[in-house]
Amino acid sequence: MKTYSIARSRRIRSTPYTSRIEKQGVTAYTTYNHMLLPAAFGSLEDAYHHLKENVQVWDVAGERQVEISGKDSGKLVQLMTCRDLSKSKVGRCYYCPIIDDKAGLINDPVILKLGEERWWISIADSDVILFAKGLAIGNKFDVKIFEPNVDILAVQGPKSFKLMEKIFGKKITEMKFFGFDYFEFSGANHLIARSGWSKQGGYEIYVENTKSGLALYDKLFEVGKEFNIKPGCPNLIERIESALLSYGNDMDNDDNPLECGLDKYVNLETEVNFLGKEKLKEIIKMGINRKLMGVIIDAKEISVSKSIDLIDDKNLKIGELRSGVYSPHFKKVIGIAMLEKPYYEVSQTFKISINDSTFEGKVCDLPFI
Amino acid sequence: MKTYSIARSRRIRSTPYTSRIEKQGVTAYTTYNHMLLPAAFGSLEDAYHHLKENVQVWDVAGERQVEISGKDSGKLVQLMTCRDLSKSKVGRCYYCPIIDDKAGLINDPVILKLGEERWWISIADSDVILFAKGLAIGNKFDVKIFEPNVDILAVQGPKSFKLMEKIFGKKITEMKFFGFDYFEFSGANHLIARSGWSKQGGYEIYVENTKSGLALYDKLFEVGKEFNIKPGCPNLIERIESALLSYGNDMDNDDNPLECGLDKYVNLETEVNFLGKEKLKEIIKMGINRKLMGVIIDAKEISVSKSIDLIDDKNLKIGELRSGVYSPHFKKVIGIAMLEKPYYEVSQTFKISINDSTFEGKVCDLPFI
Numbered sequence: 001m002k003t004y005s006i007a008r009s010r011r012i013r014s015t016p017y018t019s020r021i022e023k024q025g026v027t028a029y030t031t032y033n034h035m036l037l038p039a040a041f042g043s044l045e046d047a048y049h050h051l052k053e054n055v056q057v058w059d060v061a062g063e064r065q066v067e068i069s070g071k072d073s074g075k076l077v078q079l080m081t082c083r084d085l086s087k088s089k090v091g092r093c094y095y096c097p098i099i100d101d102k103a104g105l106i107n108d109p110v111i112l113k114l115g116e117e118r119w120w121i122s123i124a125d126s127d128v129i130l131f132a133k134g135l136a137i138g139n140k141f142d143v144k145i146f147e148p149n150v151d152i153l154a155v156q157g158p159k160s161f162k163l164m165e166k167i168f169g170k171k172i173t174e175m176k177f178f179g180f181d182y183f184e185f186s187g188a189n190h191l192i193a194r195s196g197w198s199k200q201g202g203y204e205i206y207v208e209n210t211k212s213g214l215a216l217y218d219k220l221f222e223v224g225k226e227f228n229i230k231p232g233c234p235n236l237i238e239r240i241e242s243a244l245l246s247y248g249n250d251m252d253n254d255d256n257p258l259e260c261g262l263d264k265y266v267n268l269e270t271e272v273n274f275l276g277k278e279k280l281k282e283i284i285k286m287g288i289n290r291k292l293m294g295v296i297i298d299a300k301e302i303s304v305s306k307s308i309d310l311i312d313d314k315n316l317k318i319g320e321l322r323s324g325v326y327s328p329h330f331k332k333v334i335g336i337a338m339l340e341k342p343y344y345e346v347s348q349t350f351k352i353s354i355n356d357s358t359f360e361g362k363v364c365d366l367p368f369i
Numbered sequence: 370m371k372t373y374s375i376a377r378s379r380r381i382r383s384t385p386y387t388s389r390i391e392k393q394g395v396t397a398y399t400t401y402n403h404m405l406l407p408a409a410f411g412s413l414e415d416a417y418h419h420l421k422e423n424v425q426v427w428d429v430a431g432e433r434q435v436e437i438s439g440k441d442s443g444k445l446v447q448l449m450t451c452r453d454l455s456k457s458k459v460g461r462c463y464y465c466p467i468i469d470d471k472a473g474l475i476n477d478p479v480i481l482k483l484g485e486e487r488w489w490i491s492i493a494d495s496d497v498i499l500f501a502k503g504l505a506i507g508n509k510f511d512v513k514i515f516e517p518n519v520d521i522l523a524v525q526g527p528k529s530f531k532l533m534e535k536i537f538g539k540k541i542t543e544m545k546f547f548g549f550d551y552f553e554f555s556g557a558n559h560l561i562a563r564s565g566w567s568k569q570g571g572y573e574i575y576v577e578n579t580k581s582g583l584a585l586y587d588k589l590f591e592v593g594k595e596f597n598i599k600p601g602c603p604n605l606i607e608r609i610e611s612a613l614l615s616y617g618n619d620m621d622n623d624d625n626p627l628e629c630g631l632d633k634y635v636n637l638e639t640e641v642n643f644l645g646k647e648k649l650k651e652i653i654k655m656g657i658n659r660k661l662m663g664v665i666i667d668a669k670e671i672s673v674s675k676s677i678d679l680i681d682d683k684n685l686k687i688g689e690l691r692s693g694v695y696s697p698h699f700k701k702v703i704g705i706a707m708l709e710k711p712y713y714e715v716s717q718t719f720k721i722s723i724n725d726s727t728f729e730g731k732v733c734d735l736p737f738i
Contacts, residue, residue, distance in 0.1 A: 134499065
């Protein structure tokens with residue numbers, strides 16, 4: 001497949017780590033929240049195997065923060081998500097679908113509770129800050145909303161624990177999943193969470209002090225030599241196998257969280273007030289009409305740049321593939337697809353056209369592994 | 370300068386024209402409103418000369434529409450912009466800075482008044498739809514807000530008038546600048562405006578019927594042969610020479626419209642209610658502290674991927690370059706820069722470092738040509 005270069009400009013911001021990853025061999029970018037996000041360092045498959053066995057450092061500065069603080073900050077944050085945050089604790093991360101009044105997804109961030117009246121919304125690719133500002137202004141909420149100078153470094157892979165222990169000490173290995181705390185390095189305190197967009201384990205370092213963060217970047221590679229460290233980025237194969245959903249790819253504003261299998265983050269039996277609550281109750285009453293499922297396709301390669309129809313024996317469209325990749329584990333193409341009712345059952349078969357050839361596929365549960 | 374490829378996915382949507390422009394030789398993309406926007410067809414300079422003398426068709430589907438309709442639509446649209454729209458007319462386009470309650474820019478769209486209670490906001494690169502939804506929900510406005518299926522084709526260049534006349538007849542040449550009307554082609558009515566992101570003249574076709582739009586795309590190239598038509602895209606040289614500001618490049622949420630020279634779109638002496646009105650009055654009272662200006666630099670090349678400091682003889686930062694390009698017309702680098710007070714005067718000199726060499730530059734008025 002022919003490749004095209006990415007044009008550079010201030011509008012698609014570089015990150016503090018861009019010059020480093022370019023020296024380290026980044027080969028492709030995507031954009032994320034108006035910023036460069038590395039998308040490949042050579043072979044996707046090599047990076048997949050490396051990630052599952054070693055440790056990688058990812059420049060994921062594109063995962064921007066929306067900081068909301070002030071007297072009404074809790075009210076505003078709760079208004080935006082269908083997950084009940086009334087019992088949320090300072091020092092914890094919460095995966096939260098953000099939806100509008102029609103229950104359409106707007107983002108699926110991790111929300112960090114920094115204080116009783118201070119939150120970071122660590123966003124997927126859409127301008128949540130504009131939604132928050134609009135709601136705050138319209139509701140006359142007493143809040144401050146801005147994008148702080150935070151550029152996340154993710155440290156991912158099974159050897160990330162040993163590596164981070166060498167730099168930050170034993171305490172960092174005792175942190176629970178989706179917990180966060182502050183750790184000192186080179187004259188600055190860094191918020192570090194046990195989180196990240198892979199299922200191989202690891203951390204996300206919320207770098208506010210750029211100078212210290214760059215020193216930490218170099219330190220990770222220096223200490224990481226013995227763990228076979230490499231620069232990396234979110235890996236399409238690993239994230240699909242693990243069913244880590246991607247906003248904009250697998251779901252968007254035309255989908256609701258129930259269609260996307262996010263039921264456990266939809267808390268309707270609570271007193272808290274959030275947008276789309278009545279709409280979600282209606283949807284549950286009527287039942288959903290489609291569902292995000294896994295698919296396995298008897299093909300050896302695929303490149304998804306838009307939805308691809310899934311059709312049945314009668315050439316009827318029964319769903320659409322939204323993400324897909326060749327999995328070296330399954331030796332087939334795997335993907336994430338939105339299937340229409342009643343076709344979203346496991347083992348449902350379909351046909352799909354890839355590069356003008358037709359292939360057979362089957363619906364399955366998520367995650368794959 | 371090394372180039373990097375752009376990774377493809379559903380999150381960065383293709384346009385209906387993507388397969389055509391790839392056959393026609395697009396070489397680079399950027400992204401715009403979560404969509405692919407062509408950024409080069411080979412040489413930037415060749416495209417610049419061609420655009421100034423002939424006619425080009427641009428795939429600018431990334432310029433998405435936010436449709437706002439309903440009883441309170443006028444109130445919501447006015448709330449978002451500091452330009453007085455109380456005398457706006459159906460069938461006209463309006464360039465409108467969108468600002469928040471702190472007078473920070475959120476976008477600088479062209480707003481089309483489709484009916485007394487129906488508007489399209491033709492946006493630059495930020496999710497204005499989320500701001501509009503937040504404001505509408507918070508204010509309990511009676512409006513419908515969605516992104517319609519509109520994929521703009523721009524026809525730009527001095528020969529665009531002759532070309533469009535051949536396809537749509539004499540009437541289209543009589544349309545005034547920033548007017549729009551409906552024109553039939555291949556079974557569909559297309560909204561066509563006399564507008565576009567160049568100063569070389571031309572039209573924007575708001576394609577809603579994709580099938581007819583694709584037929585029109587092919588027709589433009591067929592009829593356009595005699596006018597030396599080529600596929601193209603917004604041209605960095607032409608747009609900087611003409612001082613067409615780019616949101617995200619030349620200005621962003623940290624800037625207000627008065628700093629960006631958009632004074633004539635700031636209407637404070639009216640009764641209409643919009644966000645940031647009091648803040649803008651305050652700013653006018655205190656005076657602005659910096660201003661967007663043109664700069665000319667004694668250099669032969671530049672690539673701007675983030676702000677570059679402008680310094681004075683004492684190594685004091687007096688401003689920052691935000692966009693820049695080598696201009697074959699001036700035989701120098703020209704650019705758009707934010708200059709601090711009191712350095713934003715014409716003929717102010719500065720130094721700038723480009724690829725580790727230092728160059729001399731001078732502040733000038735916009736536009737260049």
